[in-house]
Amino acid sequence: MYRHDPDDKKDLFQEIIIQLWRAFPKFRQESKISTWIYQIALNVAISDFRKESRRPQRVDLSENLLNISDNIYDNTTEERLQIMHHAIGQLSEIEKAIIMLYFEEKDNEEIAEIVGITQNNVRVKMTRIREKLRTIIMSE
Amino acid sequence: MELEDLKNIWQQNQKLVNAQQNVEYEEILAMTRQKSKDTVAKLKRNILWEVAFSCVTLLLLFLVFKEDGNNHLAIKIIYFFLILFVFFGIIYWREFNALSKFQLENISLKEALQQLIKELQHFIKFYFLTNVILTPICMFLGFYLGGYSWVNSIKIPLILTVISSVPVYYFTKKYVKRVYGNHLEKLKKLLVELEEQV
Numbered sequence: 001m002y003r004h005d006p007d008d009k010k011d012l013f014q015e016i017i018i019q020l021w022r023a024f025p026k027f028r029q030e031s032k033i034s035t036w037i038y039q040i041a042l043n044v045a046i047s048d049f050r051k052e053s054r055r056p057q058r059v060d061l062s063e064n065l066l067n068i069s070d071n072i073y074d075n076t077t078e079e080r081l082q083i084m085h086h087a088i089g090q091l092s093e094i095e096k097a098i099i100m101l102y103f104e105e106k107d108n109e110e111i112a113e114i115v116g117i118t119q120n121n122v123r124v125k126m127t128r129i130r131e132k133l134r135t136i137i138m139s140e
Numbered sequence: 141m142e143l144e145d146l147k148n149i150w151q152q153n154q155k156l157v158n159a160q161q162n163v164e165y166e167e168i169l170a171m172t173r174q175k176s177k178d179t180v181a182k183l184k185r186n187i188l189w190e191v192a193f194s195c196v197t198l199l200l201l202f203l204v205f206k207e208d209g210n211n212h213l214a215i216k217i218i219y220f221f222l223i224l225f226v227f228f229g230i231i232y233w234r235e236f237n238a239l240s241k242f243q244l245e246n247i248s249l250k251e252a253l254q255q256l257i258k259e260l261q262h263f264i265k266f267y268f269l270t271n272v273i274l275t276p277i278c279m280f281l282g283f284y285l286g287g288y289s290w291v292n293s294i295k296i297p298l299i300l301t302v303i304s305s306v307p308v309y310y311f312t313k314k315y316v317k318r319v320y321g322n323h324l325e326k327l328k329k330l331l332v333e334l335e336e337q338v
Contacts, residue, residue: 011177013171014171014174015176015177015178017168017171017172018171018172018174018176019176019178019244019245021172022176022245023243023245023246026243026245026246027245027246028246030246036246039246039247039248039249040244040245042249043244043247043249043252044178044244046249046252046253046330047178047179047244047252047253047256047327048178048179049178049179049182049323077149077152080145080149081149081153084146084149084150087146092330092333093330094249094330094333094334097249102143102147103146103147103150103151105151113248114248114249115248115249115250115334116247116248116249116250116251116252116334117250117334130143133143133146134142
């Protein structure tokens with residue numbers, strides 16, 4: 001969601017693992033372990049400081065699906081995935097974080113805790129994202 | 141296609157991705173031993189490079205003037221550089237320590253952005269000021285040293301320093317903006333979006 005290039009994805013994954021490893025001794029168990037993991041992963045993904053690629057960002061489906069073998073998806077699924085990735089690609093970094101947490105079955109309370117906003121704010125942002133995605137998909 | 145459809149597609153896709161991506165324990169363990177490439181780690185590396193560069197410069201200066209042991213001016217210059225090095229060394233060390241204490245753990249995305257912005261703003265100010273102060277001093281000494289045998293007054297080296305410092309100031313400003321400023325702007329925009337009142 002935050003990286004398209006396979007090497008960038010690998011780097012990000014590695015950075016998240018390093019940060020989780022470092023932070024684990026300080027994990028206070030005040031929140032769920034999944035909340036803590038998502039917090040660190042999102043903090044790393046969003047605040048990452050890297051040189052902007054000079055190459056135009058091309059959203060390649062095969063790259064986005066982490067090179068899953070070709071025969072797994074039929075045409076319809078692939079088309080739906082293509083639409084989904086394109087639509088999510090249009091969202092801002094914050095919106096991507098919120099929608100990803102929603103897709104991962106997190107409730108508003110947990111999303112609010114991870115992102116650091118009120119539950120009411122999460123609800124409003126979700127409504128906006130829903131509208132935005134609908135507009136993007138309708139225009140496809 | 142509704143949001144629930146997208147959610148189902150996402151979850152189906154994630155199941156397939158997880159099934160295909162089997163990361164070995166050894167691989168994870170190897171990753172934990174790697175150096176971090178996050179913002180703070182990069183800032184710390186930047187400080188270490190600056191200190192290393194200063195050490196090499198000081199060493200070279202010492203080697204150049206070592207041969208000319210009777211030259212009092214050269215000895216004075218070396219002492220001056222040494223004092224400068226120790227003084228700025230302490231400042232750099234304090235900054236390095238402050239960065240080492242910085243952590244993004246157990247905090248929400250909003251808090252992480254706030255802290256990172258604060259830290260980056262502080263670092264930019266520190267980096268800019270140290271460069272803007274140190275460069276003219278080194279330039280003046282360079283001009284003075286380079287020409288001390290034919291110039292008896294400090295006026296010419298001083299004028300040359302002032303003239304050269306103007307482009308250096310703008311270059312440093314542009315460089316800092318390019319290296320850190322754009323990232324800072326990106327973080328600020330993200331925070332504004334998060335803090336947006338509904």
